Amino acid sequence: MKVLLVEDNERVTRFVTKGLQEAGHTADHADNGRDGLFLAASERYDVIIMDRMLPGNIDGLSLISALRQSGNQTPILVLSALADVDERIKGLRAGGDDYLTKPFAFGELLARLDALGRRTRQDGTVTTLEVADLRMDLLSRKVVRGTRQILLQPREFKLLEYLMRHAGQVVTRTMLLENVWDYHFDPQTNVVDVHISKLRQKIEPEPEHSLLRTVRNAGYMLSAE
C-alpha cells in the first residue's frame, strides 16, 4: 500500500514510517498542511494518515474538507490527541473515514490502515463471504464450515461477518468494539476475547484447522492459511 503521512511530530513520523516500511508499505511524509495538500492532490495514495493539529495555516480537518471538495476519495485516517467524542464526530464529519486517538499502538494503526485500504478495493455488493472452507451467505444468513452448518447468534454472526470481510487482516479489539457492538469506548475488560473464543469453539471444532488466530499485542486475524 502507498501511504501518505501528514504529521509534524518527528518521533511519531519516524515510528510510523519505519513500522509501515517493515509491514511492506511505502510511505510519503509531509510535515505541514500545505505540503500535505500538495502531495495528496498530486499523487495517488491508498490511504492518508492525517494529524489534526498541523503547523501553518491549514489544519488537518480543513485539509480533509479541501480534498473531499475537490473530489478526492482517498480513505483518510485521522490521527489526533483530541480524544473527546465530539472531536471524533467532527473528524468523521469533515470527511475522515476513521479516527484514532494519540497515543496509539502501532498494531492498532496498521490494522485500521489495512481495513481502510481494503475498503476501496472491495466490491460493495457481495452476498457471500468465503475463507477456506468457511462460507457465509449474507442473504440467507447461513454459515457453513465444509459441509456442516454452524448456528450463530445474531451478534456472533455480525462478529464473524466483520472478521470475514477483513480476512487476512489484523482486526483489533477496539475495531471489533466499534464495528460489531457500536461501543466507542474502552470497556476495560477482556469481554471481546471471550466472544472470540466462543465463536472459535463454534466455527472450529478441531483446533488443528484453525482459521481464527490471535495476533499478539494487536488483535485477531481470520485467514485461510
Added chain:
Amino acid sequence: MPFFIRSSATTLAASYVLLGILALILFALPLSYAWRAAENDTRLQILAEDSERLAAVFQRRGPAGLEAFINERVGLQIAGERILLLTDASMRPLAGNVPGWPAGVPAEPGGYTTPIELDHHPTMVTLVRTDLPGGYKLLVGRDVARLTPVTRRFWLGLAVAIAVLLVAGVVGAILIRRALLSRIHSIRQTVSAIMQGELSHRLPTGSSSDELNTLSRTINRMLEQIEQLVHGVANVSNAIAHDLRTPLTELRSRLEELSLTRPPPSEAFAEIDAAVADVDRVISIFNALLRLAEIDTGMRRSGFMDVDLVDLCARAVEFYVPAAEIRDINLTFKDESGNLHASGDKLLLAQAVNNLIDNALKYTPPGGTVTVSTVRPQTGTAGIVVADSGPGMTAAQRGRATERFFRGDASRGTPGVGLGLSLVDAVARLQGGSLEFADQQPGLRAIINFPATGS
C-alpha cells in the same frame, strides 16, 4: 466599587423621590383645574342670582328704587370686593362702586369671566351683565384676583407636600444607603476573604427572605459547590498523583534496569512488553479522567437524543453474557417498564450500564446471579437497576463508592483503577438524575434514576 454602590443606592432613592414629585404634580394639575372650573361656575351662578334679585328690585321700584338699593348695598359692602354698576341707556353710571362703564365688558348680556379695564388696570373678573327694560344696564361682578389667595394656598400646600416628600426621600435614601452599604460591605469583606483562598467563609444571611438574603443564600450555595469542586480537584490530583505514580515508577525502574543490565534479547523484549503495558495503564487512567472531565463540564448535553433504554440494556447484557458464563454467573436482563426512552447521550449511557454490569460481575462469586432490569419507578422517571449476589457494600463504602479512585476492600486484587462508578455517577448527573446503592441482602443493588421521555 464603593463609588458604584454609593451612586446606585442614592440614584435609586433620588429617582423614587423624583417619581413621587412628578406623580404629585400630575395628580394636582387636573385637581386644580376641576376645582377652579367648579368654583367659577358657582361664582357665576351666585352673581346671576344676585342680578336677578336686583332686576326684581328694578321691576318693583323702577330705576330710582334700584339706584337707592345699590347705593345702600355699596355703602354696606367692603369696597372693591364686588363690582356693582347700574347705568342708563347711554352708559352713564347711575349707581355702584365703579366710576364708569369699564372697557372690555362684552356687548351681549350674560355671564363671563373676562379681563376688563378697572381703575386703568386690566383685571380678571367674573361678571354678569343684565340689560334692564328702558336701556338700563346692570353689571354685577367679582374681582377674581381677590380670590387668588385661596389658589395660592393650594399651590403653597402642594409645594409644602413636595418639600416634605423631598426631605423624606433624602432621609430615606440616606437610611437605605446606610443599611444597604453595611450589608454590602460585609458581603464584600467575606468575598475578599474567599478570594484570598479562605473557601470556608460564607456570606452572612438573616432569617428574613428579602432579596439580599436570598442572593446571599444562592451565593453561599455556589460557594459550597465551588468548595466541593476545589476539594474534589485537590483529592483527584492527589489520587492521580498516586495512581499514576505507581505505574510510572514501575515503568521507570523497568527501563532503568533494562538499560543498566543489558539482558539477552528474549528477556529484554519481555521487559519492553511489560513496559508498554505499564504505559497503557497510565493512558487508560488518563482517558478515564478526561472522559470524566468531559462529562462534568456538561458540554455533552448538547448532543442529547432519544435513547431506547431497553434496547441499550439488552445489548449491554448480551455483550457480557459470555464473560458471565465463563465465571458461572447467571446474567439476565428483565424489562419491567414495557418501553423506556430518555433523552440522553447514548454512548455515555451505554458506558455507564456496561460499567455497572462489569462491576457487578467482578464482585459476584461464581454461581451467583446478576440481574439487569429497566424499570419505571414513577411516571416520568427511568430506572436502570443492576443487582448482584456478591458481598455488597457497607454503608460507609456505599457513601464513598462514587469517589474517584476509591476502591473497596473487596476490590483489592481485581483489575481496575477505581473510576468506573465515578463515571456512572457523572453520567447519571449529566442526565439530571442520580446513582444510588441499596442493600440486596446479600448483594448490591445499583440504581440509576433519571428523567424519562414518553409515558
